Amino acid sequence: MTGLVGVGDGQMSRSRPPLMLDATTPGWFETMGISLRTGRDFNVGDRVGSRPVAIVNEAFVRRYLPGAQPLGQRVRLGFDPLGFDRQIGEGQRTHHEIVGVVGDAVYTSPREGMQATMYVPIAQRNPSEFWETVLLTINAAPGQRAAVERDVARAFTRVDPTIAFTFGTFDQLVEATVTQERLIAMLSAFFGGLALLLAAIGVYGVVAHAVRARQTEIGLRMALGADPSSIVRLVFRRVGVVIGVGLAFGLAGSLWLARFVKALLFQLEASDPVTFAGAAAVLVAVGVLAAWMPARRAARLDPATSLREG
Numbered sequence: 276m277t278g279l280v281g282v283g284d285g286q287m288s289r290s291r292p293p294l295m296l297d298a299t300t301p302g303w304f305e306t307m308g309i310s311l312r313t314g315r316d317f318n319v320g321d322r323v324g325s326r327p328v329a330i331v332n333e334a335f336v337r338r339y340l341p342g343a344q345p346l347g348q349r350v351r352l353g354f355d356p357l358g359f360d361r362q363i364g365e366g367q368r369t370h371h372e373i374v375g376v377v378g379d380a381v382y383t384s385p386r387e388g389m390q391a392t393m394y395v396p397i398a399q400r401n402p403s404e405f406w407e408t409v410l411l412t413i414n415a416a417p418g419q420r421a422a423v424e425r426d427v428a429r430a431f432t433r434v435d436p437t438i439a440f441t442f443g444t445f446d447q448l449v450e451a452t453v454t455q456e457r458l459i460a461m462l463s464a465f466f467g468g469l470a471l472l473l474a475a476i477g478v479y480g481v482v483a484h485a486v487r488a489r490q491t492e493i494g495l496r497m498a499l500g501a502d503p504s505s506i507v508r509l510v511f512r513r514v515g516v517v518i519g520v521g522l523a524f525g526l527a528g529s530l531w532l533a534r535f536v537k538a539l540l541f542q543l544e545a546s547d548p549v550t551f552a553g554a555a556a557v558l559v560a561v562g563v564l565a566a567w568m569p570a571r572r573a574a575r576l577d578p579a580t581s582l583r584e585g
């Protein structure tokens with residue numbers, strides 16, 4: 276939510292990027308596996324009429340309270356955190372006291388990184404003013420999902436038969452947020468594999484042509500006593516130069532282009548050395564395999580036939 280945000284005695288300023296806001300219940304952080312770093316969770320005393328409180332994540336602390344003690348600080352918002360991002364006047368602004376700090380967690384999608392997030396108790400919202408859409412998170416015991424869904428559906432229907440609701444697992448929710456990344460990864464893998472195949476065919480063709488062009492030289496070397504292993508080493512020395520030059524230019528270009536895919540990566544640096552080392556190893560292995568057949572054929576040439584044809 277974008278709006279005026281003030282922390283402590285600091286001046287209120289527009290939140291950019293937006294401050295993420297969520298309303299939860301006691302125990303929600305434990306259910307979602309979000310660790311409580313300091314302070315306390317919401318409790319049954321945090322309800323309408325009690326002192327407004329809030330829990331913030333570590334990204335919020337880094338952004339708004341660097342080097343300061345967050346517990347006890349007051350957060351002032353220029354909009355109603357429990358009312359559809361409704362803008363409010365100076366006299367209506369509520370001071371939410373920070374009572375806890377939790378670990379960072381992805382709020383909407385991995386591509387957006389860890390965003391400053393503020394959580395408020397859902398029980399401090401007036402029951403007569405509720406959201407049109409609510410995400411209810413339930414931690415069901417293994418094998419009890421169907422029974423829990425049935426009981427929840429029965430409870431919803433009993434309260435209001437007109438309520439529309441759907442069920443889904445947390446894994447399905449996560450998969451829905453990474454659809455774009457998964458599609459890009461599949462396309463990248465396909466075109467990467469195709470490029471690797473074309474590179475292998477190209478290396479094979481270049482080495483085979485080079486062996487054919489130097490057939491007379493190779494036959495002469497073998498006639499003078501060169502053994503097959505030395506011929507293989509001769510071919511691979513030339514291939515090694517080609518692979519080395521290709522790797523140097525390829526790695527340099529990849530390091531420069533990696534910054535453009537940084538937004539699509541999660542918990543992985545765009546210039547991750549292990550990834551680059553693995554890609555280089557694969558390219559070297561493919562190059563060696565592609566050159567092996569022409570090199571082996573060169574080592575089996577008959578010197579007399581090579582000299583006669585040359």
